[in-house]
Amino acid sequence: MHSPLLWLLPVLPLLGFLVNGILSLSTARTSHGPSRGLSGFVAVLFPALSFGLSLWLFQRLSHDAASIHETNVNLGLHLSEVVRYVQPLWSWFSVGDANVGFGFAYDALTGIMLLFITGIGTLIHLYSLGYMAHDRGHARFLAYLSLFLANMIVLVLGDGPLVTFLGWEGVGLCSYLLIGFWHEDLANGAAARKAFLVNRVGDLGFLLGLFFLWQILGPTVPFTYQGISEWFRDPAHLAMVGQGSVAALLTASTLLLFLGCTGKSAQIPLLTWLPDAMAGPTPVSALIHAATMVTSGVFLLGRMSDVFVAAPFTMHVIAVIGAATALWAAVTGFVQTDIKKVLAYSTVSQLGYMFLAVGVGAFDAGLFHVFTHAFFKAVLFLGAGSVIHALGGEQDMRRMGGLARKLPLTFAAMFAGWYAITGLPGGAGFWSKDLILEKTWMHGGWALYVVAIFTAVLTAVYMTRLMILVFWSPSRVDPEVEHHVHESPWSMALPLVILGLGSLGAGFAWASLVPGVDWFARTLAPVVGPAQDLLAGPEAHHPPVALLLALGLMAAFGGIVLSFVLFRSGSYRETESGELPFLSRFWTLLFDHLHAVVAVWPVLVVSWILDKVLNPLLFGLVRLVGYLVEVFGWLFRALQFSRLRLNMGLSASGALLVLLGYILVKELLK
Amino acid sequence: MEISIVHLQLLAAVLFALGLAAALGRRNLFFVLMGVELMLNAANLSFLAWSRTFPGRSALDGQVAPLFVIAVAAAEACVGLAMLMSVFRNRESLDTDDFSRMKE
Amino acid sequence: MIAQVYFGLFALVAVLCGATLVFARHPLNGAMALVGAMVSLSGIYALIQSPFLATLQVLVYAGAIMMLVVFVIMVLNTAKDSKTPGIDLVGILMSVVAFAFGLVFTGVLARTPVEARADSPRGTVQAIADTLFPVHGQSAWPLLFLAVGLVLLTAIVGAVLLSKRRLESPISVEDHA
């Protein structure tokens, strides 16, 4: 179906970006920048409009889907037809075999992503009004944030991989700009650059993966998600890609695409940038590095589920990498002292869960976790931001404690987030994480399940530790700072409340224990259903749901209890230097070291050699030629007399000799 | 009509040698210049003489060449004399043996 | 026959004038000798069917160029007479070289059997113009003619530039030494 309104979705925040950008630029000279009211109003208005539009679209989509479903049931058909609104805009480029259109497409997956992207996006714009109120560059900040939103919308709304790539790089750019927002500190700039660079490595994988995919599809298939899906859903094609060189091509393609996902979603091996990215302002961490951008890898896998299920090896790799990342990051989160770092590693770990789910073929479970995670991780970050804000920029948990009474609202919101992420009954994480554990049990084998459940325990441990250190333990706050602790303004509180409620309630979108509530799965079914069915086959046996549930709950409760035992009694041992112990540090920076050895040092060494050896060598060569010419010059100058007549006479004699020689030779040859 | 080509060429050779002797042997710049002129004249004579050994229109090429020689000689005399004047004004001398700065 | 007599006469004058050029003390004498040589050469040109060049020789060479030379000689010699010596050791050496040149040429010539052709055309203005600017067909001469024009133009500009500065400022040896 054609829908003429899709283009408005990204353009609205883009307008917000332009207005705020121009405001910021035009008032750069003035002493306090543009009016906060104006820029704030603009910044919230446009994302909100976008949110409203996506709500309306989603409502329409559900309506259309329901009516089509009804028709199909009436006709006795058993089809899950994709309802898709498309808006092809123009031909991007069309050269040789490369025909790429620029357009948007909207289906259930996009709809769900857009709902929470624009929704949480709007809330975080609102939150930023309060958080950045005292910053000189708040209009610039809001402009970047709006630009990010526009790009993120393009990412999920694109009708083909290349339009997605446009948004994909765009969000990377905004992430760069926002991480390095306080650019006077060079460390922030370095973190921003690292994020962009590491992402670029993934993006190269993405591009190459697309090339391979294109190779498989051939030039006649339109290079849109629709075209790709339909091609791969054709059983004849599936048989073809299952074997021989095409299978190898497909494996290469999917692995490279997955590399792109690991870059964006901070999975092994490209995960080092996300913890560093915490250098950015906290709203950024909440929106970009927790709720939206980092989940775009999972989104892409869901988008191309039909492609990925055709490459079983890649699916295994995804599952293993997801599990490994989840475990590694959970362990890392366990030893951090910076509140935002804990949350960052927690994000990495949760993303690992999502990839694990996708890897075992449960695309809808993975995406559901994306959905719930967006709520509870956003609220955790915003809560952390609120704490940091209240403490005047303090991020070290060793200098917090006892804040539950001082910041009741923040505490309540973070409690909701904590409740959700540890997987306590009824919270958002309870539903989605259990779903993933269940699917892992069913399709992933016991080893992955053990890793996953162990990670769940660890998650409960480190999150509880965070809550203890910040809220429940006796106060270790600097008395001078403690004096000024205050609850945040309403613009920050409102998002906290909404998101806190969301993290408690979002799970009910697919409460698989409650019969009949499977809204989420039903909505997504047309998009990822065929792929899942292909991999899982008809569900012959039912999992031991009760046992799995019990195990999951035990993990959560066990972790919490363990954490109380470990940290409540002994409080926190402070090391003198304030640094992490060596082993923890090594573990935390494991992949940074790997990157250094594998990529950074070799590049530096080669470029040093080229610059210091090759270039001088070439220069030397040029000089050598120059010297040779000069030497010849000296030689010939030495032949000259300083008498004009002699010189002329000599040249005349020379001419004479040549003439004579010529004649002689002529004579002799005759 | 009856003047033999060889005689003409011989005359040209003699004049050329004389011009060369003046150009090389004399130290005064004027004589050098005039020696060159004489050599050019000798070459012209040679051109004309040879042209008479060619048939038809191609003989006229030999008649046209001296035209260009004269033009070039005019240019040479023009620049040469100007240089000579400026040299004289700088050096107060026209003796070629005084001019030995080129090598430095 | 009469032509040969004239030729002999002209040739004699030309050679004598040439020799005068080599040995003359004063440049003015040399210049006058050169004019003589040119005029007699012009006579020879006329003898060998080249009336146009003969005219040009007198007009341009003997007339214009040599006039210029004489003029410069007289300008420069107002202050003092030329102090340069005539012939010295180097000069004699050089003369030997020149003599050797002449000898080689003569030698070569003596061994070359050449004959003038009777059908060789006269170098009239008409004939030369036709050669220079052919109406049909292609020829290199027009291009060369253009090139010579450029050379002359350059020479004029060069000469003006070379002497211009001197007109403005008083002559000074130190300035440019």
Next chain:
Amino acid sequence: MNLHLAVIAPLIAALLAMFSSGKDASQALRNALLLALAILGISAPLLSGGIQSTEPLTWFVLPAVGTRLRWFLATDGLSSWLVVLSALLVPAALVLGRRMAGDRMREFASLVFLMQAFMAGAVLAADLFLFYGFFEAMLLPATLLIALFGGRDRRKAATLFVVFSLVGSVPLFVSIWWLATLAPYHVASLTQSAVQLEGTLGFTELQALLAQVSPAARGWIFASFALAFLVKLPVAGLHVWQAEAYAEGPAASSALLTGVMAKVGLYGFLRILIPLFPMEAARYSGAFMVLGVVTVLVGAFLALQQTEIRRVLAFSSLSHLGLGIAALFTFRAEAQAGVVLLIVAHGLSAATLFLLAGVAESWMDSTHVDDFGALSRQSPVFAVLFALAALASVGLPGTAGFVAEFLMLLALFKGASIWLVALAGSAVILSVAYTLRLVQKLLFGKAALAEPAQPRDLHLSEGLVLAPLLLLLVVLGFYPAPVLSAARSDLLQRLPLAQAVSEDASHAAGR
């Protein structure tokens, strides 16, 4: 008519700019800017004109050889875009060059116009002689710009530039001369005519002529052509002059060198080398692809190590244009389109970067990156433009550079091997590394030198001439069709081939 004007108008402008009566530099700049805008107005219609050519005018016939030298211009989308590109860059170069030219604005403007004229002539020429003339003539104003307006080591830079260019072009000259001696025989053999005919070196005639030359000789001619263009580009190994010329010349000349002159090198490959020597190009395509990718890598690695702004930019140019060479030799339609887009996109972004770098240098009176910092706070407009141009140069999607890079990599993927693509692609990552480092050093961080007493930023006029360039980059990033379609029109097949020959024949008949 327009074609003639596109070449002649800048020449006239050069004269007018030189002898205009403007008393002070700003008056001279205003005059020059008016002229430049007029030229832009003259050139812009070329874009909509499609393929067009002028009547070939015979200048003269080479004596004793019989080959005509002709004034013969032709254009298609590719040439038109190059002409318009230079017409777009010249106003920017003039306005921003004001900071470097000082009192000698008239001379500066005149040289810039000369360069524009010769470059327009080179890309519009449809006759090899004419092309060569303009190709060489470009050297003159470029060298003078470097030698007169450059930095500390400008003499050395200019010398290197000239020497390298001559090393490239002298063999080219010999080859062209040799071809000129062959042309008449070729025409005679074509027409079976007893009358001696004259040959020409029009591109179309050359195609037929070269097909008859012996393979060995053709190989040598091919090599000489390739060398000349490779030096202009340049590629790794021949790049010694580049960083010197770009870093020591005035920023405006660096901008024109990379924005226009280097592009003539690529143009030579596109228009002349590959169409005229299809067999040789195919035989050595592997070598050229490897050379291109090596250039990409070497440029990127070297850029990482540089500490002067314009040296970083110079090696970045080396790296980006290397990809063009590698892609071209896959002979795929995607590559051709990608390279044409690269010419436009890189021309705009790199020239903007060079010009802005020049401004920054004039503020700080330094070329070393460590002396800069915090320009985004001191000069926000400058910072926005610089950042945008930098992002465009690394090929961020949404700018024209991305589409160009994408198409070239795709062509390499399809026409070469995945490993070449991976290598070239990793250089794209490196390009982010060094470009962002530059952005970081210039725009962010703390001010390294004392804060200026007065707030300073670009003048309004400077912003106004640069903004359209960047806007065009973004527009072409989303809608590159106007440039991409330019790559498709095949000029060589449509030039009036028979004209020269038939003209000769009628000449012969008339006689």
